[in-house]
Amino acid sequence: MTKRADPRRIVVGADVLAADVFIDGKARAVMDILRAHDWIEVAASDHLLSHAEATINRLGERSLATAWRDRIERLVVPTEHPPEDHPGLASAYAAGAAHLLSYDDRLTSVDAGLAMRRAMPISIRTPPAFLAVFDPETVFEATFDEPYPGPDRDPRG
């Protein structure tokens, strides 16, 4: 039996989180959408955030990684899972997330996607693929049965 997924709940892999920090590209465009909507929940475990923080620390410096951790912890809904589990997949499963964003082709391949969906109803996409299909207006109106009010947060504040 598969767990029910919440279409408002999204897990962002450590690679995408780090790409958001350093590159003005598709990862940041996705994160801007997530940051701009209070009703979209970005779920992450401490393990997932620590992996992203380690990546930012390695590519930048400690103070940058610390500043990022402070900001991201104000955005995410915390989840928990055993330390030996894959942080992205386990966070998505624990949160009941409908989406996992990653650049890792071990996760985004068709075969991997089919195998994952046997365990949980999740879509695993790269940021460009997610941008092509995710429409906040459609998700909002399907979830709340109200007209979409538009973005309700400053994504860069």
Next chain:
Amino acid sequence: MTWDELFERAAAYEVGLETVLETAVALEGSDDETG
């Protein structure tokens, strides 16, 4: 610090996507790197 301020600081490192992805893979499972 705002997100924009954080991005401005990070841009100074001129890191590309390929480097980010390689580093993220290399650091899988290394939560302790943050120390």
